Amino acid sequence: MAAPTTSTPAPERRRRSPSGKVSFLASQRGRDLTLIWLFLLPSLAIFALYRIIPMAWNVVLSFQFWSPYKPAEFAGLYHYEEMLFYDDAFWQILWNTILFMISAPVGIALALGVALLVNTQIRGRNVYRTIVFMSYPVMTVAVGIIWQWLYNEKVGLINFLLISAGIIDRGIPFLQNFDFALPAVIIASIWQVIGFYMIILLTGLQSIPPNLYEAAAIDGASPAQSFRRITLPLLRPSIFLCFVVGIINSFTAFDLIFVMTGGGPGHATDLLITYIYSTAFTLSKFDYAAAMTVANFLLFVLLAFIANRLAGGEAGAVRREA
Amino acid sequence: MTRTRHWPIHLALGLVSAIMLLPFYWVLKTSLTGENIFVYPPALLPTDPHPFFYVDVWYAIPFFRYLVNSVVVSALVVVANVFLNAMAGYALTRDFPGKAATIMLFLSCMMIPFQVTIIPAYLITAQMGLLNSYFGMALPLMSTIVCIFIFKASFEAIPKSLIEAARIDGVPDWMIVFRIVMPLTKPAIATNVILAFIWSWNSFLWPLVIVRDVEMQTLPLGLSRFLSVVEDTTGALYAFCVMVLVPGLVIFLLAQKEFITGLTSGATKG
Numbered sequence: 001m002a003a004p005t006t007s008t009p010a011p012e013r014r015r016r017s018p019s020g021k022v023s024f025l026a027s028q029r030g031r032d033l034t035l036i037w038l039f040l041l042p043s044l045a046i047f048a049l050y051r052i053i054p055m056a057w058n059v060v061l062s063f064q065f066w067s068p069y070k071p072a073e074f075a076g077l078y079h080y081e082e083m084l085f086y087d088d089a090f091w092q093i094l095w096n097t098i099l100f101m102i103s104a105p106v107g108i109a110l111a112l113g114v115a116l117l118v119n120t121q122i123r124g125r126n127v128y129r130t131i132v133f134m135s136y137p138v139m140t141v142a143v144g145i146i147w148q149w150l151y152n153e154k155v156g157l158i159n160f161l162l163i164s165a166g167i168i169d170r171g172i173p174f175l176q177n178f179d180f181a182l183p184a185v186i187i188a189s190i191w192q193v194i195g196f197y198m199i200i201l202l203t204g205l206q207s208i209p210p211n212l213y214e215a216a217a218i219d220g221a222s223p224a225q226s227f228r229r230i231t232l233p234l235l236r237p238s239i240f241l242c243f244v245v246g247i248i249n250s251f252t253a254f255d256l257i258f259v260m261t262g263g264g265p266g267h268a269t270d271l272l273i274t275y276i277y278s279t280a281f282t283l284s285k286f287d288y289a290a291a292m293t294v295a296n297f298l299l300f301v302l303l304a305f306i307a308n309r310l311a312g313g314e315a316g317a318v319r320r321e322a
Numbered sequence: 323m324t325r326t327r328h329w330p331i332h333l334a335l336g337l338v339s340a341i342m343l344l345p346f347y348w349v350l351k352t353s354l355t356g357e358n359i360f361v362y363p364p365a366l367l368p369t370d371p372h373p374f375f376y377v378d379v380w381y382a383i384p385f386f387r388y389l390v391n392s393v394v395v396s397a398l399v400v401v402a403n404v405f406l407n408a409m410a411g412y413a414l415t416r417d418f419p420g421k422a423a424t425i426m427l428f429l430s431c432m433m434i435p436f437q438v439t440i441i442p443a444y445l446i447t448a449q450m451g452l453l454n455s456y457f458g459m460a461l462p463l464m465s466t467i468v469c470i471f472i473f474k475a476s477f478e479a480i481p482k483s484l485i486e487a488a489r490i491d492g493v494p495d496w497m498i499v500f501r502i503v504m505p506l507t508k509p510a511i512a513t514n515v516i517l518a519f520i521w522s523w524n525s526f527l528w529p530l531v532i533v534r535d536v537e538m539q540t541l542p543l544g545l546s547r548f549l550s551v552v553e554d555t556t557g558a559l560y561a562f563c564v565m566v567l568v569p570g571l572v573i574f575l576l577a578q579k580e581f582i583t584g585l586t587s588g589a590t591k592g
Contacts (some may be wrong), residue, residue, distance in 0.1 A: 033419075047428070055438075
């Protein structure tokens, strides 16, 4: 009905400023840019508020004397000195954390075995994949409760099986024992995360072109040789990724440890993250906890860097692709 | 040739599956045992299965209250994630000054585990007066970098001509995103919904830090609190465990494909 020539709204909406130029907000480009930044703003605000500012604040706090009811005072390296020279627990807990991180390859090796098996053309492979992966997305707090029950000294399944097999005579209180508590927690943690390793490795395996194996077979390579010469080198980025997941797992294991042992006995199962939590939120030593957080983050970055170098540096390229 | 050699693989995978399933079975069995869970030797099958402990949970703890809190926080997180990540993902498909820097910023934020930020994050949240609140629990989880990039990738797969055509017709940009682009990226939305749900549903450390009020506790907090009160003396603890596990497991099994796609695309693409 309306004449098409008069119904184009765009030119009418453009208001010209006195100088004759189109003002920024009224121009098409200006509106585009405004919209782009408006769209980015909420996400950027959340990451600023919960990643960037806290990271910087942690560093500042670690050089201060500060508690919720006292004004901040410059402390220099006081907290770092306390951490490195006067806090015996810190070294034990640092060692626990490193042990926890470097136990990741055990889980990754197991996961690689499972990934190779479910990557074959057998019937029901999807069911196996689901079963192995199923422990990953469940609530870690519940996983902790299940495992502390499995480890129970008197009626726990693990002690029952060990006794039935004649390996031990009487139940071991795994989680109350200084020698067994940390390995026990690590096993529970590997049980939960192994499915995720498997999925990462499976994705890596499936991206290897099958003609490489065919060519190797024609050249007379044994399966072991093609595994060592083709599979492992091409899986390097995936293995590196698993290792980073394993390192990050030493942070997410907070839930597991909080429920299973609370860091005990003594500090036998305390990781830096659980120690940081109790130092900050039960002892209210926020400043000291901030210094340990900085140490924990540096350890994480260092190990991720080493893993990247071991992976031949290619993994960094994969990550940057996005 | 390979046909005949399948059984060792089945045997090995059967063994692995048994190890992976046994803990689930054991907690289910314990929760159905009836009165005494401390009988030795432990029965491998529940003798005389009984829902006694489930009834006990219902009366011993405010299960419904925890459930409502968990559902509210998860709903906030899921809805916010879909909208905020889609918006940010769409913005990143456009050209603008500072784009490379923004992407770098997102990628470096990914390298900061949330756990190492809890102390200042707690202080900031306290400053904003959000302790003990649903919004405070949800806020840090409301946008996820992995999902922003998943949205970005799926927006880039949409033909440019479609968006151009809409723009020529005078459709405003915000409407292009919500009415034209988003309906075409249902897989990305599904992935985002399931990831955000599982992460917020399982989230423990953050609510533990900012929630003091029992009335505001979510399921994982309730579970851990119940453990600290009763220790492991009652089967009700394990019944509670099962009640918490089932919703998460069911949703995971229904949306397994989306969940795994989301995790692996985040894992391989940064």
